[in-house]
Amino acid sequence: MKLDPEVLARVQFAFTVTFHIIFPTMSIGLAAFLMVIEGLWLKTKDPVYLEIYRFWMGIFAMGFGVGVVTGIVLSFEFGLGFAKFAQIAGPAIGPSIGLEVLTAFFLEAGFLGIMLFGLKRVGPKLHFFATCMVALGTQISASWILSANSWMQTPDGITFENGRVVVTNWLRVIHNPSWLVRLPHMLLAAFITGSFFVAGVGAWYLLCGKHEIFGRRTVSLGLGFATVAVACQLFVGDLLYGKMLHYQPSKMQAAEGFWEENSPSPAPYNWIIIPDQTHQRNRFALATPVLGSLWLTHSLRGRVAGLKNTPRDLQPTMGMVFYGFHTMFIVAILMFFIVAVSLWLRVQQRLFSTRWFLRALVIMTPSGFIATIAGWYTAETGRQPWVIWGILRTADAISPVPGGAMLSTLIAFVVIYALFITAFLIFAFRMIRRGPEDAPDHAEASGSLVNALRTQVMDHAAATHPGEGR
Amino acid sequence: MALRTIAVLRDRQMLFGAPDLLGEAQMSAAPFSARRAIGVVLATLLGIGFFNALLGVFGLSAAIIALLLFISLAVLIFYGRSLDKTQS
Numbered sequence: 001m002k003l004d005p006e007v008l009a010r011v012q013f014a015f016t017v018t019f020h021i022i023f024p025t026m027s028i029g030l031a032a033f034l035m036v037i038e039g040l041w042l043k044t045k046d047p048v049y050l051e052i053y054r055f056w057m058g059i060f061a062m063g064f065g066v067g068v069v070t071g072i073v074l075s076f077e078f079g080l081g082f083a084k085f086a087q088i089a090g091p092a093i094g095p096s097i098g099l100e101v102l103t104a105f106f107l108e109a110g111f112l113g114i115m116l117f118g119l120k121r122v123g124p125k126l127h128f129f130a131t132c133m134v135a136l137g138t139q140i141s142a143s144w145i146l147s148a149n150s151w152m153q154t155p156d157g158i159t160f161e162n163g164r165v166v167v168t169n170w171l172r173v174i175h176n177p178s179w180l181v182r183l184p185h186m187l188l189a190a191f192i193t194g195s196f197f198v199a200g201v202g203a204w205y206l207l208c209g210k211h212e213i214f215g216r217r218t219v220s221l222g223l224g225f226a227t228v229a230v231a232c233q234l235f236v237g238d239l240l241y242g243k244m245l246h247y248q249p250s251k252m253q254a255a256e257g258f259w260e261e262n263s264p265s266p267a268p269y270n271w272i273i274i275p276d277q278t279h280q281r282n283r284f285a286l287a288t289p290v291l292g293s294l295w296l297t298h299s300l301r302g303r304v305a306g307l308k309n310t311p312r313d314l315q316p317t318m319g320m321v322f323y324g325f326h327t328m329f330i331v332a333i334l335m336f337f338i339v340a341v342s343l344w345l346r347v348q349q350r351l352f353s354t355r356w357f358l359r360a361l362v363i364m365t366p367s368g369f370i371a372t373i374a375g376w377y378t379a380e381t382g383r384q385p386w387v388i389w390g391i392l393r394t395a396d397a398i399s400p401v402p403g404g405a406m407l408s409t410l411i412a413f414v415v416i417y418a419l420f421i422t423a424f425l426i427f428a429f430r431m432i433r434r435g436p437e438d439a440p441d442h443a444e445a446s447g448s449l450v451n452a453l454r455t456q457v458m459d460h461a462a463a464t465h466p467g468e469g470r
Numbered sequence: 471m472a473l474r475t476i477a478v479l480r481d482r483q484m485l486f487g488a489p490d491l492l493g494e495a496q497m498s499a500a501p502f503s504a505r506r507a508i509g510v511v512l513a514t515l516l517g518i519g520f521f522n523a524l525l526g527v528f529g530l531s532a533a534i535i536a537l538l539l540f541i542s543l544a545v546l547i548f549y550g551r552s553l554d555k556t557q558s
Contacts, residue, residue: 220548224544224548227544227548228541228544228545231520231524231537231540231541231544232537232541234521234524234525235524235526235533235534235537237525238524238525238526238533239526242526294522294527295522295525295527298526298527298528298529333521336517336521337517339544340513340517340520343543343544343547344510344513346547346548347547
Protein backbone atom coordinates (compact mmCIF):
# COMPACT_ATOMS: atom_id res chain seq x y z
CA MET A 1 0.00 0.00 0.00
CA LYS A 2 1.35 3.41 -0.98
CA LEU A 3 1.13 5.98 1.80
CA ASP A 4 0.67 9.56 0.65
CA PRO A 5 2.79 11.85 2.89
CA GLU A 6 0.66 14.88 1.98
CA VAL A 7 -2.57 13.25 3.14
CA LEU A 8 -0.91 11.87 6.27
CA ALA A 9 0.70 15.22 7.16
CA ARG A 10 -2.65 16.94 6.79
CA VAL A 11 -4.49 14.29 8.80
CA GLN A 12 -1.85 14.49 11.53
CA PHE A 13 -2.03 18.27 11.76
CA ALA A 14 -5.83 18.20 11.64
CA PHE A 15 -5.93 15.64 14.44
CA THR A 16 -3.46 17.42 16.72
CA VAL A 17 -4.90 20.88 16.14
CA THR A 18 -8.48 19.64 16.63
CA PHE A 19 -7.47 18.17 19.96
CA HIS A 20 -5.48 21.27 20.93
CA ILE A 21 -8.14 23.89 20.14
CA ILE A 22 -10.51 22.42 22.73
CA PHE A 23 -8.23 23.48 25.57
CA PRO A 24 -7.25 27.07 24.71
CA THR A 25 -10.90 27.75 23.90
CA MET A 26 -11.82 26.52 27.36
CA SER A 27 -8.91 28.37 29.01
CA ILE A 28 -9.78 31.71 27.39
CA GLY A 29 -13.46 31.37 28.31
CA LEU A 30 -12.91 30.13 31.84
CA ALA A 31 -10.12 32.65 32.60
CA ALA A 32 -12.46 35.51 31.69
CA PHE A 33 -15.25 33.91 33.73
CA LEU A 34 -12.94 33.48 36.74
CA MET A 35 -11.83 37.10 36.46
CA VAL A 36 -15.44 38.31 36.59
CA ILE A 37 -16.31 35.91 39.43
CA GLU A 38 -13.36 36.99 41.55
CA GLY A 39 -14.21 40.63 40.87
CA LEU A 40 -17.77 39.99 42.03
CA TRP A 41 -16.44 38.25 45.14
CA LEU A 42 -14.17 41.19 45.97
CA LYS A 43 -17.06 43.59 45.44
CA THR A 44 -19.80 41.71 47.31
CA LYS A 45 -17.84 39.38 49.66
CA ASP A 46 -20.53 36.80 48.91
CA PRO A 47 -18.94 33.39 49.70
CA VAL A 48 -20.84 31.70 46.84
CA TYR A 49 -18.65 33.57 44.37
CA LEU A 50 -15.55 32.28 46.12
CA GLU A 51 -16.96 28.77 45.99
CA ILE A 52 -17.60 29.15 42.25
CA TYR A 53 -14.08 30.50 41.76
CA ARG A 54 -12.41 27.66 43.65
CA PHE A 55 -14.41 25.04 41.80
CA TRP A 56 -13.78 26.33 38.28
CA MET A 57 -10.14 27.16 38.99
CA GLY A 58 -9.37 23.43 39.25
CA ILE A 59 -10.90 22.63 35.86
CA PHE A 60 -9.26 25.71 34.33
CA ALA A 61 -5.84 24.57 35.62
CA MET A 62 -6.19 21.15 34.04
CA GLY A 63 -7.35 22.57 30.72
CA PHE A 64 -4.56 25.15 30.73
CA GLY A 65 -1.93 22.44 31.28
CA VAL A 66 -3.16 20.20 28.48
CA GLY A 67 -3.51 23.24 26.19
CA VAL A 68 0.12 24.28 26.67
CA VAL A 69 1.49 20.77 26.09
CA THR A 70 -0.58 20.13 22.96
CA GLY A 71 0.19 23.62 21.63
CA ILE A 72 3.95 23.04 21.73
CA VAL A 73 3.48 19.97 19.53
CA LEU A 74 1.97 22.15 16.79
CA SER A 75 5.08 24.34 16.55
CA PHE A 76 7.22 21.23 16.05
CA GLU A 77 4.82 19.95 13.42
CA PHE A 78 5.50 23.02 11.27
CA GLY A 79 9.04 21.74 10.98
CA LEU A 80 8.34 18.02 10.90
CA GLY A 81 5.36 17.80 8.57
CA PHE A 82 5.45 21.13 6.74
CA ALA A 83 9.15 21.95 6.51
CA LYS A 84 8.82 23.76 3.18
CA PHE A 85 6.09 25.94 4.64
CA ALA A 86 8.31 26.77 7.60
CA GLN A 87 11.21 27.53 5.26
CA ILE A 88 9.21 29.75 2.91
CA ALA A 89 6.88 31.49 5.39
CA GLY A 90 9.11 31.41 8.47
CA PRO A 91 10.17 35.07 8.18
CA ALA A 92 6.53 36.17 8.51
CA ILE A 93 5.04 33.46 10.76
CA GLY A 94 8.00 32.81 13.07
CA PRO A 95 8.10 36.20 14.80
CA SER A 96 4.35 36.09 15.53
CA ILE A 97 4.73 32.75 17.29
CA GLY A 98 7.88 33.95 19.05
CA LEU A 99 6.10 37.08 20.22
CA GLU A 100 3.27 34.94 21.57
CA VAL A 101 5.81 33.24 23.83
CA LEU A 102 7.49 36.50 24.85
CA THR A 103 4.30 38.39 25.63
CA ALA A 104 1.49 35.97 26.46
CA PHE A 105 3.32 32.93 27.85
CA PHE A 106 5.68 35.02 30.00
CA LEU A 107 2.72 36.97 31.39
CA GLU A 108 0.76 33.79 32.12
CA ALA A 109 3.80 32.02 33.58
CA GLY A 110 4.46 34.95 35.89
CA PHE A 111 0.98 35.03 37.37
CA LEU A 112 -0.40 31.51 36.99
CA GLY A 113 1.35 30.27 40.14
CA ILE A 114 -0.13 33.10 42.20
CA MET A 115 -3.56 32.43 40.73
CA LEU A 116 -3.49 28.67 41.35
CA PHE A 117 -1.64 28.47 44.64
CA GLY A 118 -1.90 31.93 46.16
CA LEU A 119 -5.49 32.30 47.30
CA LYS A 120 -4.42 32.13 50.96
CA ARG A 121 -0.85 33.29 50.44
CA VAL A 122 -1.28 36.76 48.93
CA GLY A 123 -3.79 39.56 49.49
CA PRO A 124 -7.14 39.37 47.67
CA LYS A 125 -6.39 42.35 45.44
CA LEU A 126 -3.04 40.94 44.31
CA HIS A 127 -4.70 37.61 43.69
CA PHE A 128 -7.39 39.29 41.60
CA PHE A 129 -4.65 41.10 39.68
CA ALA A 130 -2.98 37.75 38.99
CA THR A 131 -6.26 36.31 37.69
CA CYS A 132 -6.71 39.35 35.44
CA MET A 133 -3.17 38.97 34.07
CA VAL A 134 -3.69 35.27 33.32
CA ALA A 135 -6.98 36.10 31.55
CA LEU A 136 -5.23 38.86 29.61
CA GLY A 137 -2.41 36.46 28.75
CA THR A 138 -4.79 33.92 27.24
CA GLN A 139 -6.29 36.65 25.07
CA ILE A 140 -2.91 38.04 23.96
CA SER A 141 -1.91 34.49 23.06
CA ALA A 142 -5.04 34.12 20.94
CA SER A 143 -4.29 37.48 19.28
CA TRP A 144 -0.85 36.39 18.04
CA ILE A 145 -2.04 32.99 16.85
CA LEU A 146 -5.03 34.52 15.09
CA SER A 147 -2.71 37.09 13.53
CA ALA A 148 -0.46 34.33 12.16
CA ASN A 149 -3.38 32.24 10.93
CA SER A 150 -5.17 35.25 9.45
CA TRP A 151 -1.99 36.15 7.60
CA MET A 152 -2.12 32.66 6.03
CA GLN A 153 -5.74 33.37 5.02
CA THR A 154 -5.22 36.94 3.80
CA PRO A 155 -1.45 37.52 3.42
CA ASP A 156 -0.26 41.12 3.37
CA GLY A 157 2.89 43.19 3.93
CA ILE A 158 5.27 40.87 2.05
CA THR A 159 6.98 40.23 -1.26
CA PHE A 160 8.05 36.87 -2.63
CA GLU A 161 11.77 36.77 -3.50
CA ASN A 162 13.94 33.76 -4.39
CA GLY A 163 11.29 31.33 -3.25
CA ARG A 164 10.92 32.91 0.19
CA VAL A 165 8.62 35.38 1.84
CA VAL A 166 10.29 38.72 2.59
CA VAL A 167 8.49 41.05 4.98
CA THR A 168 8.15 44.61 3.72
CA ASN A 169 5.70 45.94 6.32
CA TRP A 170 5.41 44.30 9.73
CA LEU A 171 2.33 46.22 10.72
CA ARG A 172 0.47 44.87 7.70
CA VAL A 173 1.67 41.33 8.38
CA ILE A 174 0.25 41.45 11.92
CA HIS A 175 -2.71 43.69 11.13
CA ASN A 176 -3.65 41.80 7.95
CA PRO A 177 -7.09 42.28 6.33
CA SER A 178 -8.98 39.52 8.19
CA TRP A 179 -7.33 39.63 11.64
CA LEU A 180 -9.48 42.35 13.19
CA VAL A 181 -12.66 40.40 12.43
CA ARG A 182 -11.38 36.87 12.99
CA LEU A 183 -9.90 37.73 16.40
CA PRO A 184 -13.18 38.89 18.03
CA HIS A 185 -14.94 35.96 16.33
CA MET A 186 -12.56 33.53 18.05
CA LEU A 187 -12.57 35.33 21.42
CA LEU A 188 -16.36 35.41 21.44
CA ALA A 189 -16.39 31.70 20.54
CA ALA A 190 -14.21 31.05 23.60
CA PHE A 191 -16.43 33.16 25.89
CA ILE A 192 -19.53 31.36 24.61
CA THR A 193 -17.87 27.97 25.05
CA GLY A 194 -16.95 28.80 28.64
CA SER A 195 -20.42 30.19 29.37
CA PHE A 196 -22.27 27.11 28.09
CA PHE A 197 -19.80 24.83 29.86
CA VAL A 198 -20.38 26.61 33.17
CA ALA A 199 -24.16 26.87 32.72
CA GLY A 200 -24.40 23.19 31.71
CA VAL A 201 -22.62 21.99 34.85
CA GLY A 202 -24.78 24.28 37.00
CA ALA A 203 -27.92 22.92 35.32
CA TRP A 204 -26.76 19.36 36.02
CA TYR A 205 -26.46 20.16 39.72
CA LEU A 206 -29.96 21.66 39.72
CA LEU A 207 -31.41 18.60 37.99
CA CYS A 208 -29.70 16.32 40.49
CA GLY A 209 -30.92 18.48 43.39
CA LYS A 210 -27.33 19.05 44.56
CA HIS A 211 -25.46 22.29 45.38
CA GLU A 212 -28.55 24.31 44.55
CA ILE A 213 -27.28 27.82 45.35
CA PHE A 214 -24.06 27.17 43.45
CA GLY A 215 -26.04 25.71 40.55
CA ARG A 216 -28.44 28.65 40.37
CA ARG A 217 -25.68 31.22 40.45
CA THR A 218 -23.60 29.47 37.77
CA VAL A 219 -26.61 28.90 35.50
CA SER A 220 -27.62 32.53 35.92
CA LEU A 221 -24.15 33.97 35.30
CA GLY A 222 -23.29 31.50 32.53
CA LEU A 223 -26.46 32.33 30.65
CA GLY A 224 -25.98 36.05 31.30
CA PHE A 225 -22.56 36.00 29.65
CA ALA A 226 -23.75 33.68 26.89
CA THR A 227 -26.69 35.97 26.03
CA VAL A 228 -24.45 38.96 25.37
CA ALA A 229 -21.70 36.92 23.67
CA VAL A 230 -24.03 34.98 21.33
CA ALA A 231 -25.71 38.20 20.13
CA CYS A 232 -22.28 39.78 19.49
CA GLN A 233 -21.13 36.61 17.74
CA LEU A 234 -24.02 36.65 15.25
CA PHE A 235 -23.17 40.26 14.42
CA VAL A 236 -19.42 39.62 14.12
CA GLY A 237 -20.02 36.36 12.23
CA ASP A 238 -21.96 38.22 9.56
CA LEU A 239 -19.18 40.82 9.25
CA LEU A 240 -16.63 38.02 8.87
CA TYR A 241 -18.80 36.32 6.25
CA GLY A 242 -18.76 39.51 4.17
CA LYS A 243 -15.00 39.88 4.65
CA MET A 244 -14.23 36.31 3.59
CA LEU A 245 -16.62 36.55 0.63
CA HIS A 246 -14.40 39.40 -0.58
CA TYR A 247 -11.00 37.81 0.14
CA GLN A 248 -11.71 34.06 -0.21
CA PRO A 249 -14.80 33.72 -2.44
CA SER A 250 -14.27 30.00 -3.12
CA LYS A 251 -14.43 29.23 0.61
CA MET A 252 -17.81 30.87 1.01
CA GLN A 253 -19.09 29.40 -2.28
CA ALA A 254 -18.27 25.96 -0.91
CA ALA A 255 -19.69 26.82 2.52
CA GLU A 256 -23.12 27.55 1.05
CA GLY A 257 -23.30 24.47 -1.19
CA PHE A 258 -23.99 26.15 -4.55
CA TRP A 259 -22.27 25.01 -7.76
CA GLU A 260 -23.67 27.12 -10.61
CA GLU A 261 -22.07 30.48 -11.32
CA ASN A 262 -25.28 32.10 -10.15
CA SER A 263 -27.95 30.50 -8.01
CA PRO A 264 -31.65 30.81 -8.92
CA SER A 265 -33.39 33.97 -7.78
CA PRO A 266 -34.55 33.96 -5.02
CA ALA A 267 -31.88 31.57 -3.72
CA PRO A 268 -32.80 28.75 -1.33
CA TYR A 269 -30.77 28.13 1.82
CA ASN A 270 -29.13 24.68 1.76
CA TRP A 271 -29.26 22.72 5.03
CA ILE A 272 -28.20 19.27 3.84
CA ILE A 273 -26.45 18.45 0.56
CA ILE A 274 -24.70 15.47 -1.00
CA PRO A 275 -22.09 17.18 -3.18
CA ASP A 276 -20.54 15.53 -6.24
CA GLN A 277 -17.22 17.33 -6.77
CA THR A 278 -16.40 15.35 -9.94
CA HIS A 279 -19.57 16.37 -11.78
CA GLN A 280 -19.78 19.76 -10.04
CA ARG A 281 -23.34 19.31 -8.79
CA ASN A 282 -25.34 18.27 -5.74
CA ARG A 283 -26.83 14.79 -5.84
CA PHE A 284 -29.28 15.87 -3.15
CA ALA A 285 -30.17 19.13 -1.47
CA LEU A 286 -32.56 19.93 1.35
CA ALA A 287 -33.18 23.66 1.36
CA THR A 288 -35.52 26.41 2.53
CA PRO A 289 -36.77 28.63 -0.33
CA VAL A 290 -35.84 32.36 -0.36
CA LEU A 291 -33.85 32.11 2.88
CA GLY A 292 -30.54 31.95 0.95
CA SER A 293 -31.19 35.33 -0.68
CA LEU A 294 -32.31 36.81 2.62
CA TRP A 295 -29.42 35.60 4.78
CA LEU A 296 -26.58 35.63 2.24
CA THR A 297 -27.37 38.67 0.10
CA HIS A 298 -29.65 40.52 2.54
CA SER A 299 -32.28 40.95 -0.16
CA LEU A 300 -35.39 39.04 -1.21
CA ARG A 301 -34.22 38.20 -4.75
CA GLY A 302 -30.42 38.17 -4.51
CA ARG A 303 -28.38 35.46 -6.23
CA VAL A 304 -25.56 33.52 -4.59
CA ALA A 305 -22.35 32.70 -6.47
CA GLY A 306 -21.45 29.01 -6.77
CA LEU A 307 -18.17 27.09 -6.79
CA LYS A 308 -17.98 26.89 -10.59
CA ASN A 309 -16.77 30.51 -10.45
CA THR A 310 -13.47 29.08 -9.17
CA PRO A 311 -11.24 26.99 -11.50
CA ARG A 312 -11.39 23.31 -10.61
CA ASP A 313 -7.77 23.04 -9.53
CA LEU A 314 -8.28 25.89 -7.06
CA GLN A 315 -11.52 24.61 -5.53
CA PRO A 316 -11.71 23.39 -1.93
CA THR A 317 -13.60 20.15 -1.24
CA MET A 318 -17.19 21.33 -0.88
CA GLY A 319 -18.42 18.66 1.55
CA MET A 320 -15.82 19.47 4.22
CA VAL A 321 -16.35 23.23 4.05
CA PHE A 322 -20.14 23.01 3.80
CA TYR A 323 -20.58 20.71 6.80
CA GLY A 324 -17.96 22.55 8.88
CA PHE A 325 -19.76 25.83 8.29
CA HIS A 326 -23.27 24.44 8.73
CA THR A 327 -22.40 22.59 11.95
CA MET A 328 -21.12 25.87 13.35
CA PHE A 329 -24.12 27.83 12.12
CA ILE A 330 -26.74 25.34 13.31
CA VAL A 331 -25.13 25.20 16.76
CA ALA A 332 -25.18 29.03 16.77
CA ILE A 333 -28.92 28.97 15.98
CA LEU A 334 -29.51 26.54 18.86
CA MET A 335 -27.44 28.73 21.17
CA PHE A 336 -29.46 31.81 20.23
CA PHE A 337 -32.65 29.85 20.87
CA ILE A 338 -31.38 28.82 24.31
CA VAL A 339 -30.34 32.32 25.37
CA ALA A 340 -33.57 33.84 24.05
CA VAL A 341 -35.64 31.26 25.96
CA SER A 342 -33.51 31.90 29.05
CA LEU A 343 -34.51 35.59 28.92
CA TRP A 344 -38.17 34.61 28.62
CA LEU A 345 -37.92 32.15 31.52
CA ARG A 346 -36.06 34.71 33.60
CA VAL A 347 -38.90 37.19 33.07
CA GLN A 348 -41.35 34.43 34.07
CA GLN A 349 -39.19 33.55 37.12
CA ARG A 350 -39.02 29.92 35.94
CA LEU A 351 -35.37 29.77 34.90
CA PHE A 352 -34.31 27.27 37.56
CA SER A 353 -37.50 25.22 37.72
CA THR A 354 -38.09 24.40 34.05
CA ARG A 355 -36.67 20.91 33.78
CA TRP A 356 -36.73 20.61 29.98
CA PHE A 357 -34.71 23.80 29.75
CA LEU A 358 -32.17 22.60 32.32
CA ARG A 359 -31.86 19.32 30.41
CA ALA A 360 -31.33 21.29 27.20
CA LEU A 361 -28.58 23.26 28.97
CA VAL A 362 -26.86 20.03 30.03
CA ILE A 363 -27.02 18.74 26.45
CA MET A 364 -25.60 22.07 25.23
CA THR A 365 -22.60 21.86 27.61
CA PRO A 366 -20.15 20.85 24.82
CA SER A 367 -21.88 22.95 22.13
CA GLY A 368 -19.22 25.67 22.18
CA PHE A 369 -16.44 23.18 21.58
CA ILE A 370 -18.34 21.62 18.69
CA ALA A 371 -19.03 25.00 17.07
CA THR A 372 -15.42 26.15 17.52
CA ILE A 373 -13.95 23.01 15.99
CA ALA A 374 -16.45 23.18 13.12
CA GLY A 375 -15.55 26.84 12.56
CA TRP A 376 -11.85 26.03 12.36
CA TYR A 377 -12.59 23.21 9.90
CA THR A 378 -14.41 25.74 7.74
CA ALA A 379 -11.47 28.15 7.92
CA GLU A 380 -8.78 25.57 7.19
CA THR A 381 -10.49 23.30 4.65
CA GLY A 382 -11.97 26.33 2.89
CA ARG A 383 -8.47 27.75 2.34
CA GLN A 384 -7.39 24.66 0.36
CA PRO A 385 -5.62 24.01 -1.94
CA TRP A 386 -3.56 26.85 -0.48
CA VAL A 387 -1.67 26.80 2.78
CA ILE A 388 -0.89 30.51 2.30
CA TRP A 389 -3.72 31.91 0.23
CA GLY A 390 -2.63 32.63 -3.33
CA ILE A 391 1.08 32.10 -2.53
CA LEU A 392 1.87 28.53 -1.48
CA ARG A 393 -0.10 25.37 -2.16
CA THR A 394 -0.41 22.77 0.59
CA ALA A 395 1.01 20.11 -1.73
CA ASP A 396 4.19 22.19 -2.11
CA ALA A 397 4.56 22.79 1.63
CA ILE A 398 4.99 19.20 2.81
CA SER A 399 8.27 17.88 4.23
CA PRO A 400 10.16 15.32 2.12
CA VAL A 401 9.37 12.61 4.65
CA PRO A 402 8.38 9.01 3.80
CA GLY A 403 4.73 8.15 4.32
CA GLY A 404 5.62 5.38 6.77
CA ALA A 405 7.40 7.79 9.11
CA MET A 406 4.42 10.16 8.99
CA LEU A 407 2.03 7.29 9.75
CA SER A 408 4.06 6.13 12.75
CA THR A 409 4.08 9.61 14.31
CA LEU A 410 0.35 9.92 13.61
CA ILE A 411 -0.30 6.66 15.47
CA ALA A 412 1.89 7.86 18.35
CA PHE A 413 -0.08 11.12 18.56
CA VAL A 414 -3.40 9.27 18.54
CA VAL A 415 -2.28 6.99 21.38
CA ILE A 416 -0.75 9.76 23.52
CA TYR A 417 -3.66 12.15 22.98
CA ALA A 418 -6.15 9.39 23.79
CA LEU A 419 -4.38 9.06 27.16
CA PHE A 420 -4.49 12.86 27.62
CA ILE A 421 -8.20 13.15 26.91
CA THR A 422 -9.02 10.11 29.04
CA ALA A 423 -7.09 11.53 32.00
CA PHE A 424 -8.65 14.97 31.51
CA LEU A 425 -12.19 13.59 31.31
CA ILE A 426 -11.71 11.30 34.33
CA PHE A 427 -10.45 14.16 36.50
CA ALA A 428 -12.95 16.70 35.19
CA PHE A 429 -15.92 14.38 35.77
CA ARG A 430 -14.64 13.51 39.24
CA MET A 431 -14.27 17.17 40.13
CA ILE A 432 -17.77 17.88 38.87
CA ARG A 433 -19.24 14.88 40.69
CA ARG A 434 -17.39 15.83 43.88
CA GLY A 435 -18.97 19.28 43.68
CA PRO A 436 -17.93 22.74 44.79
CA GLU A 437 -18.05 22.24 48.54
CA ASP A 438 -15.07 19.89 48.53
CA ALA A 439 -13.01 21.92 46.07
CA PRO A 440 -9.59 22.77 47.57
CA ASP A 441 -8.51 26.34 48.32
CA HIS A 442 -5.75 26.02 45.78
CA ALA A 443 -4.62 23.60 43.11
CA GLU A 444 -3.12 20.44 44.56
CA ALA A 445 0.24 19.27 43.23
CA SER A 446 0.35 15.55 43.87
CA GLY A 447 3.78 14.96 42.32
CA SER A 448 2.73 12.39 39.74
CA LEU A 449 -0.24 11.06 37.86
CA VAL A 450 -0.10 7.85 39.88
CA ASN A 451 -0.30 9.80 43.14
CA ALA A 452 -3.10 11.95 41.78
CA LEU A 453 -5.10 8.92 40.76
CA ARG A 454 -4.40 7.26 44.10
CA THR A 455 -5.61 10.36 45.94
CA GLN A 456 -8.75 10.51 43.86
CA VAL A 457 -9.48 6.83 44.41
CA MET A 458 -8.92 7.24 48.14
CA ASP A 459 -11.16 10.31 48.25
CA HIS A 460 -13.84 8.35 46.49
CA ALA A 461 -13.44 5.39 48.82
CA ALA A 462 -13.61 7.69 51.85
CA ALA A 463 -16.74 9.33 50.49
CA THR A 464 -18.48 6.04 49.77
CA HIS A 465 -17.30 4.30 52.99
CA PRO A 466 -17.12 7.14 55.51
CA GLY A 467 -16.59 4.87 58.49
CA GLU A 468 -13.39 3.34 57.23
CA GLY A 469 -10.03 5.01 57.76
CA ARG A 470 -7.41 5.29 55.06
CA MET B 471 -16.96 0.03 41.02
CA ALA B 472 -20.50 -1.19 41.67
CA LEU B 473 -21.15 1.73 43.98
CA ARG B 474 -19.85 4.13 41.36
CA THR B 475 -22.08 2.57 38.70
CA ILE B 476 -25.10 2.95 40.97
CA ALA B 477 -24.17 6.59 41.57
CA VAL B 478 -23.88 7.28 37.83
CA LEU B 479 -27.22 5.55 37.16
CA ARG B 480 -28.85 7.57 39.92
CA ASP B 481 -27.57 10.81 38.40
CA ARG B 482 -28.75 9.74 34.95
CA GLN B 483 -32.19 8.97 36.34
CA MET B 484 -32.38 12.40 37.89
CA LEU B 485 -31.34 13.93 34.61
CA PHE B 486 -33.48 12.08 32.11
CA GLY B 487 -35.83 10.06 34.22
CA ALA B 488 -37.54 11.79 36.90
CA PRO B 489 -38.11 12.17 40.51
CA ASP B 490 -39.55 15.66 40.68
CA LEU B 491 -36.98 17.86 42.35
CA LEU B 492 -37.61 21.32 41.03
CA GLY B 493 -41.31 21.77 40.85
CA GLU B 494 -42.11 20.21 37.47
CA ALA B 495 -45.47 19.20 38.94
CA GLN B 496 -46.20 22.83 39.72
CA MET B 497 -45.40 23.77 36.15
CA SER B 498 -47.46 21.10 34.49
CA ALA B 499 -50.36 21.88 36.82
CA ALA B 500 -50.32 25.55 35.81
CA PRO B 501 -53.00 26.36 33.19
CA PHE B 502 -51.67 27.35 29.76
CA SER B 503 -53.70 30.52 29.40
CA ALA B 504 -54.44 32.37 26.18
CA ARG B 505 -52.46 35.31 27.53
CA ARG B 506 -49.43 33.12 28.01
CA ALA B 507 -49.84 31.62 24.54
CA ILE B 508 -49.91 35.10 22.99
CA GLY B 509 -46.85 35.98 25.05
CA VAL B 510 -45.00 32.93 23.72
CA VAL B 511 -45.93 33.78 20.10
CA LEU B 512 -44.85 37.42 20.50
CA ALA B 513 -41.60 36.43 22.19
CA THR B 514 -40.89 33.95 19.36
CA LEU B 515 -41.52 36.60 16.72
CA LEU B 516 -39.33 39.05 18.61
CA GLY B 517 -36.57 36.42 18.82
CA ILE B 518 -36.76 35.69 15.08
CA GLY B 519 -36.71 39.44 14.38
CA PHE B 520 -33.61 39.93 16.53
CA PHE B 521 -31.87 36.92 14.98
CA ASN B 522 -32.37 38.18 11.44
CA ALA B 523 -31.48 41.74 12.34
CA LEU B 524 -28.25 40.59 14.02
CA LEU B 525 -27.38 38.59 10.90
CA GLY B 526 -27.54 41.82 8.93
CA VAL B 527 -30.70 41.01 6.94
CA PHE B 528 -32.00 44.58 7.43
CA GLY B 529 -28.61 46.24 6.89
CA LEU B 530 -25.60 47.15 8.99
CA SER B 531 -27.22 50.07 10.83
CA ALA B 532 -30.20 47.92 11.82
CA ALA B 533 -27.79 45.18 12.95
CA ILE B 534 -25.92 47.58 15.24
CA ILE B 535 -29.19 48.94 16.66
CA ALA B 536 -30.52 45.39 17.17
CA LEU B 537 -27.31 44.38 18.94
CA LEU B 538 -27.46 47.34 21.32
CA LEU B 539 -31.18 46.77 21.96
CA PHE B 540 -30.74 43.05 22.57
CA ILE B 541 -27.86 43.57 25.01
CA SER B 542 -29.74 46.35 26.83
CA LEU B 543 -32.82 44.12 27.09
CA ALA B 544 -30.72 41.21 28.38
CA VAL B 545 -28.98 43.39 30.99
CA LEU B 546 -32.31 44.88 32.12
CA ILE B 547 -33.88 41.44 32.51
CA PHE B 548 -30.75 40.08 34.21
CA TYR B 549 -30.75 42.81 36.85
CA GLY B 550 -34.52 43.08 37.11
CA ARG B 551 -35.10 39.36 37.63
CA SER B 552 -32.13 38.17 39.61
CA LEU B 553 -33.91 35.01 40.70
CA ASP B 554 -31.34 33.52 42.98
CA LYS B 555 -31.64 36.54 45.26
CA THR B 556 -35.38 36.21 45.64
CA GLN B 557 -35.69 32.43 45.69
CA SER B 558 -32.57 31.09 47.34
